[in-house]
Amino acid sequence: MFEYAPAPESRSVVDIKPAYGLFIDGTFVDPTDGGSFKSINPATEEVLAEVAEGGAGDVDRAVRAARAAYEKVWGPMPGRDRAKYLFRIARIIQERSRELAVLESLDNGKPIKESRDVDIPLVAAHFFYYAGWADKLPYAGFGPDPKPLGVAAQVIPWNFPLLMLAWKIAPALAAGNTVVLKPAETTPLTALLFAEICQQADLPAGVVNIVTGAGETGRALVEHPGVDKVAFTGSTEVGRAIARAVAGTRKKLTLELGGKAANIVFDDAPVDQAVEGIVNGIFFNQGHVCCAGSRLLIQESVADRVLESLKRRMAQLRVGDPLDKNTDIGAINSAAQLARIRELSEAGSAEGAERWSPPCELPERGFWFAPTIFTGVTQAHRIAREEIFGPVLSVLTFRTPAEAVEKANNTPYGLSAGIWTDKGSRILWMADRLRAGVVWANTFNKFDPTSPFGGYKESGYGREGGRHGLEAYLNV
Amino acid sequence: MSERVAVRKTYKLFIGGKFPRSESGRSYLVQDANVSLASRKDARDAVVAARAAVKGWAGATAYNRGQVLYRVAEMLEGRREQFVALGVPGDEVDAAVDRWVWYAGWSDKLAQVYGGANPVAGPYFNLSAPEPTGVVAVVAPERPALLGLVSVIAPAVVTGNTVVVAASPTEPLAAVTLAEVLATSDLPGGVVNILTGRLSETVPTLAAHMDVNAIDLTGVTDAEQAADLEVRAAENLKRVLRPAPADHDWFADPGLTRMTALLETKTVWHPKGV
Numbered sequence: 001m002f003e004y005a006p007a008p009e010s011r012s013v014v015d016i017k018p019a020y021g022l023f024i025d026g027t028f029v030d031p032t033d034g035g036s037f038k039s040i041n042p043a044t045e046e047v048l049a050e051v052a053e054g055g056a057g058d059v060d061r062a063v064r065a066a067r068a069a070y071e072k073v074w075g076p077m078p079g080r081d082r083a084k085y086l087f088r089i090a091r092i093i094q095e096r097s098r099e100l101a102v103l104e105s106l107d108n109g110k111p112i113k114e115s116r117d118v119d120i121p122l123v124a125a126h127f128f129y130y131a132g133w134a135d136k137l138p139y140a141g142f143g144p145d146p147k148p149l150g151v152a153a154q155v156i157p158w159n160f161p162l163l164m165l166a167w168k169i170a171p172a173l174a175a176g177n178t179v180v181l182k183p184a185e186t187t188p189l190t191a192l193l194f195a196e197i198c199q200q201a202d203l204p205a206g207v208v209n210i211v212t213g214a215g216e217t218g219r220a221l222v223e224h225p226g227v228d229k230v231a232f233t234g235s236t237e238v239g240r241a242i243a244r245a246v247a248g249t250r251k252k253l254t255l256e257l258g259g260k261a262a263n264i265v266f267d268d269a270p271v272d273q274a275v276e277g278i279v280n281g282i283f284f285n286q287g288h289v290c291c292a293g294s295r296l297l298i299q300e301s302v303a304d305r306v307l308e309s310l311k312r313r314m315a316q317l318r319v320g321d322p323l324d325k326n327t328d329i330g331a332i333n334s335a336a337q338l339a340r341i342r343e344l345s346e347a348g349s350a351e352g353a354e355r356w357s358p359p360c361e362l363p364e365r366g367f368w369f370a371p372t373i374f375t376g377v378t379q380a381h382r383i384a385r386e387e388i389f390g391p392v393l394s395v396l397t398f399r400t401p402a403e404a405v406e407k408a409n410n411t412p413y414g415l416s417a418g419i420w421t422d423k424g425s426r427i428l429w430m431a432d433r434l435r436a437g438v439v440w441a442n443t444f445n446k447f448d449p450t451s452p453f454g455g456y457k458e459s460g461y462g463r464e465g466g467r468h469g470l471e472a473y474l475n476v
Numbered sequence: 477m478s479e480r481v482a483v484r485k486t487y488k489l490f491i492g493g494k495f496p497r498s499e500s501g502r503s504y505l506v507q508d509a510n511v512s513l514a515s516r517k518d519a520r521d522a523v524v525a526a527r528a529a530v531k532g533w534a535g536a537t538a539y540n541r542g543q544v545l546y547r548v549a550e551m552l553e554g555r556r557e558q559f560v561a562l563g564v565p566g567d568e569v570d571a572a573v574d575r576w577v578w579y580a581g582w583s584d585k586l587a588q589v590y591g592g593a594n595p596v597a598g599p600y601f602n603l604s605a606p607e608p609t610g611v612v613a614v615v616a617p618e619r620p621a622l623l624g625l626v627s628v629i630a631p632a633v634v635t636g637n638t639v640v641v642a643a644s645p646t647e648p649l650a651a652v653t654l655a656e657v658l659a660t661s662d663l664p665g666g667v668v669n670i671l672t673g674r675l676s677e678t679v680p681t682l683a684a685h686m687d688v689n690a691i692d693l694t695g696v697t698d699a700e701q702a703a704d705l706e707v708r709a710a711e712n713l714k715r716v717l718r719p720a721p722a723d724h725d726w727f728a729d730p731g732l733t734r735m736t737a738l739l740e741t742k743t744v745w746h747p748k749g750v
Contacts, residue, residue, distance in 0.1 A: 080574060129585075426750050429750050449584075
C-alpha cells in the first residue's frame with residue numbers, strides 16, 4: 001500500500017462544551033430526576049462531554065412542552081411559515097456543515113470523508129426537501145386537507161446520528177407535528193448542536209425537544225401517554241418491544257429496524273464495478289448500516305474471480321483516524337458493539353466458515369475491527385442469519401437466478417438488496433421477487449431525500465423519505 | 477453645500493445573463509425612465525440564449541434547481557425596499573418572495589405527484605416521468621407587475637425549461653429589477669431572459685419562432701390578438717397557455733397547471749425476465 005502523509009481535518013471548528021443539559025421548550029435545562037453520562041470519542045476513548053440523562057419526569061416535561069407548542073404555535077401555523085423555518089434550518093446546516101461533520105466524526109468514529117460528503121449534505125437536503133412539502137400537503141396524495149398527528153416521540157440510533165435525526169424531525173415538522181427526540185447514548189452531540197441550530201433559526205420553543213439518555217429514557221418517551229406517534233430506528237429486538245408497548249394505544253408507529261441484505265453478483269456483472277459496490281455495501285460506515293450488503297451472493301462461475309478482486313481491493317482500505325481525510329474505515333462506535341462483532345465473528349470461525357482479513361495495523365487505543373470476510377458460509381451459520389452491524393461480510397454462492405432469490409429472501413429481515421448484472425430485464429425480474437424495501441441495481445447504499453426507505457418483514461414498517469415519508473406523520 | 481446629484485440607473489434588457497441595450501438602439505419613456513425598446517432581433521437573440529441554456533438547466537438535478545429558486549427568494553427578500561420604491565406594494569413583494577419559495581419546493585416533488593409507475597398488463601417495468609418541454613415564451617401579465625411576473629416565470633423554470641419573457645409594457649421597471657435579482661441568484665445565464673418594450677413587436681416573433689417549444693399568453697388581453705398568436709404557435713405545435721381571465725387572483729394558490737402545461741411526459745418500458 002502507498003504511504004500517505006497524515007491529513008487530519010482540524011478539530012478547531014467545533015466547540016464542545018464540557019457538559020450539556022436537556023433541550024426542552026427552547027432552552028437547555030438540567031435534568032430534574034436524571035443523572036448524566038459521558039460521551040466518548042470511540043477512536044481514542046477520550047471523554048468528549050458530560051451529557052444529561054433524562055428521566056421520566058424530564059420526558060414528561062418535554063412532552064408537555066411539545067404539546068403546548070403543537071396546540072398554540074406549530075399546529076395552527078400556516079404551512080408556508082413552517083416551510084420557512086425548515087428552509088432556515090436547512091440553510092444553517094449547510095452553513096455550519098464542516099462543524100457538524102467534524103463533531104459527527106469525533107462522537108461517532110466515522111471517517112470525516114463520510115460525514116463531510118455523505119451524512120451532512122444528506123441532512124441539509126432532507127430538511128430542504130421536507131421544507132418544500134410543508135405548504136403542499138394537499139398535493140401529497142393523502143386527501144385534500146391532511147392533518148398532523150400531534151406530538152411525535154422519536155428514538156434514533158448511533159450509526160448516522162444527525163442523518164437519522166433529520167429523517168425523523170424534517171417530515172414530522174413539515175406535516176405540522178412537534179417532536180421529542182432521544183438520540184443514542186453514544187452519539188448525542190450533533191443532536192445537541194442541532195438544538196442550538198433550532199435556536200439560531202428562531203424556531204418556536206417546544207417544537208423540537210431533545211432528551212438525551214439511554215434505553216430507560218427511550219422507554220419512558222415511547223410509553224408516555226401524551227405522545228401521538230412513535231418513530232424508532234434501531235434493532236429489531238427493541239422495535240418488537242416498542243410494538244408491544246404501543247399495542248392497544250392510538251399511537252401511530254413506524255419502525256426502521258435491522259437487516260441482513262443480500263448483495264447478488266451475476267456472472268455478467270462488471271467485476272470491478274461490482275467489487276466497488278460490495279466494498280461500499282459492507283464497509284461503508286464500518287458496516288454500521290442497517291441496509292448493509294452483509295451477505296454477498298456470487299454466481300458460482302465467477303466466485304473465484306470476484307473474491308480475488310475483492311481481497312485485492314480490501315487490502316487497499318485504510319483503517320484509522322476518523323478525522324484523517326484519507327481514512328476509509330473509522331472506529332467501531334462502542335466497546336459493546338465491538339464485543340458483539342467479535343462474538344459473531346468467532347461464531348463464524350467456530351461454525352466452519354473461513355475467515356480472512358487483509359494485513360491491517362489497528363490503533364492501540366479506541367475500538368477497532370479490521371475489514372473481514374467469511375467464505376464457505378452456509379445459510380445455517382449465525383453470520384448468515386444474524387445482523388453483525390460491523391465490517392464483516394459473509395460470502396455464499398448460487399447457480400441460478402431462482403436460487404439467488406431463494407437465498408436472498410431466506411431471512412426474517414427485508415430492508416434492502418443489491419443486484420449486479422449487465423442485463424436490465426434480469427434486474428427487474430429479480431427486483432420483483434426480492435422481499436426488500438430498497439433494491440439497488442449496479443449500485444449500493446444510495447440515499448436521497450426524495451426516495452422512500454424502509455423494510456419488509458422484521459426490518460420494520462413505514463417509509464422514511466419521499467412523499468411516502470409524510471404518511472408516517474399525517475392522520476391518514 | 478450643494479445637494480448631491482443622484483446617479484440614475486439605465487434600464488436594459490436581460491439576455492443570456494447579461495444586460496444589453498436593445499440592438500435597435502431604441503428606448504421608450506415609461507415610469508419616468510428610458511426603458512429599452514426590444515426589437516424582433518432582440519427577441520430572436522433571447523431565444524438563442526434560452527436554447528443554449530436548456531441543456532445545463534434541464535440537466536441540473538431537481539435539488540439544484542430548487543436551491544437556485546430558493547436563492548432567488550432570498551435575494552428578492554433582501555431587495556424588498558427597492559421594489560417598494562418602484563411602487564410595488566409591500567404585500568405584493570412578500571407574496572412574490574413566497575411564490576419563489578413555493579415553486580422551489582416543487583422542483584423535486586412534481587415528478588412524485590405527476591409521474592409514477594404504471595401497472596401494465598405484462599412483464600414490463602413502465603414508468604412515466606415529466607420532462608421540461610424546452611424554451612418557453614411568456615407574455616407576463618401587465619399587472620401586478622412583480623407578482624404576476626414571478627407567477628409566470630417560476631413555474632416554467634422550476635421544471636427545467638428556460639424562458640423568454642415579454643415584460644409588462646406599462647410597468648417594466650419591476651421586471652428589469654427582478655432581472656438584477658436573478659443575475660445574483662446563481663441562476664445560470666439564459667435560463668430567464670427578459671424583454672421590455674411593445675408586445676406587438678416581440679410577441680408575434682416569439683409565437684412564430686420555430687425554436688420555441690411553448691408559449692404562455694397570460695398577459696395578452698385582447699382576445700383577437702391571442703387567437704392570432706395561437707395560430708402562429710400552431711406552426712410548430714407549440715404548447716399554449718391561454719390568457720388568464722381579467723379577474724384572476726394572483727395571490728391565490730397557483731395550483732399545478734402552470735407547471736404541467738409546460739411539461740412533456742416520458743414513459744419508459746423495459747421487459748422483466750432472467
